[in-house]
Amino acid sequence: MLSILAFCLLVQLYYVLFVHLKLANTAIEEIPALARKPISVIVCARNEIANLDQFLPTLMTQNYPGFEVVVVNDRSWDGTEEFLEQKAKKYSNLKVVKILDNDKFLAGKKFAVTMGIKASKYDWLVFTDADCVPSSENWLMDMQQSENEETEIILGYSPYSKKRGLLNALIRFETFFTAVNYLSFALKGMPYMGVGRNMAYKKALFFKNKGFAAHMHIPSGDDDLFVNAHANKYNTEIRLHQDSHVWSEPNRTWVAYLKQKKRHFGAGKLYKSKHKFILSLQIIVQFLFYGFFAGCLFLSRDAQYIAGGILLLSIIIRSFIYPKLLKRLNCGDLRWWFPILDILLFLFLTFNGFLGLFSKKKVSWK
Structure with missing residues (x-):
């Protein structure tokens, strides 16, 4: 023993x-001072009016000269549609995509992400969620396309906000440990996953590999399964700068947290x-x-x-x-x-x- x-x-x-x-020993690169190419930010929302009201302005006011924010309204009934219509009048670079309530398309978040990508104007896509807020107005500046033309995927980091209690500490520690794993292995040339709250990749890469077709039957995996299938040591980079972290709101109950983990459970079975x-x-x-x-x-x-x-x-x-x-x-x-x-x-x-x-x-x- x-x-x-x-x-x-x-x-x-x-x-x-x-x-x-x-x-732990990798030097954190400074955020670029200049923008290189335009960016499309993709956000999927299902009954997220409260979060959009709070966090959408932080996306629309990023310190980046050429970008659009594509928000996909996935069959919401909480007033999200009317809210986004009003915001589209205020922000010229906000594009709203509406998914109608149709049983044919009850395929999880992947269908919503696909519709957002199809509606986007630019080749470089940055992804986040409706309940997320960037650490700073320089988030997009750091998540922009790399100078290295071989780079097709960038993996960022998304911690959860600090709250009181053991559940919050456990959620934050689990998220931290997951990030340490996927960021470290990416540095070693073996990228195996990313988190959709803060990652980026080329639109051309998505369509060249037929999007999520290989795993559309799995509810989760719009982020980690896509990275697992298409990332390699040559086309993947990571971002660690504090200004490019994206904060998320954690679950407040054990039941909600277990439900979230259950949703993610099946994706790992399809890893390489x-x-x-x-x-x-x-x-x-x-x-x-x-x-x-x-x-x-x-x-x-x-x-x-x-x-x-x-x-x-x-x-x-x-x-x-x-x-x-x-x-x-x-x-x-x-x-x-x-x-x-x-x-x-x-x-x-x-x-x-x-x-x-x-x-x-x-x-x-x-």
């Missing part, structure tokens, strides 16, 4: 020292085999690490001391790296709770995975 525990530590440290440490392997190995090793540590507590006193030393070594090494990343990714207040949140996140992911085995698939994004 001690040998397995030690092996799990070595695998765990591979991810920490050879993957995540790269993100190599990506499923590295992610599954990471979770399995974490599970075995804590499981065998607990098992060692029933062994001799010497074995307990050794197991405790292995656990302490793991915590110490990770405590030199993750607090720095937490601060870099706008979660600095969580660094003091890192060891506890790490265990709680492991327990939650285990519980959520167990629930996912018995969940029924439902095509719904709102």
Whole structure:
């Protein structure tokens, strides 16, 4: 048992020292001073009038000389249509796309995203959600198309707003850890996902690969499955600057959070085999690490001391790296709770995975 525990530590440290440490040590580039090409911002909204009223102005007033905001009204009934009609009169660069209530198109968010892309004028597309707000007016300046013409995808970061309570801390820590993973692997030349609250890619890339046709039957995955299928070490970059983070409103209840995670559960099954392997190995090793540590507590006193030393070594090494990343990714207040949140996140992911085995698939994004 001690040998397995030690092996799990070595695998765990591979991810920490050879993957995540790269993100911690990567220099953050300054935001470009000049705009290069025009941008289309795509936002999908379903009964989001309150969020649009609060956050739409932050999109329309970005410090970027040539851009449009395409808002897709996906069968809303809360007054979103009338609200957007009024805003379109105020903002000349706001384009509204309306999806009618038709059972044929109950295919989740992907259909709405596709309609927004088709309606867009420009080749460089930046994506966010209706309940999101950029950190600054320079968001688009940093998410614009790279000088490198090979770059077709840019992955950004979207933290959740700080609220009171354990649920909020867990949501923010889980979002942080997910971002550390996909941003770090992208830096290593193995991009496997992105988050639709803050990412960008070329319109030409979307249509060249027939959009979401390969996974339209999966409710989620308009962001991560598209990146998983088409990103590579040559065409993908990341953005880390604080001004280009996009803040999101977190779920306020455990039920809503579990519902959100359930919606995302099926997408990972369609990842490329190599990506499923590295992610599954990471979770399995974490599970075995804590499981065998607990098992060692029933062994001799010497074995307990050794197991405790292995656990302490793991915590110490990770405590030199993750607090720095937490601060870099706008979660600095969580660094003091890192060891506890790490265990709680492991327990939650285990519980959520167990629930996912018995969940029924439902095509719904709102």
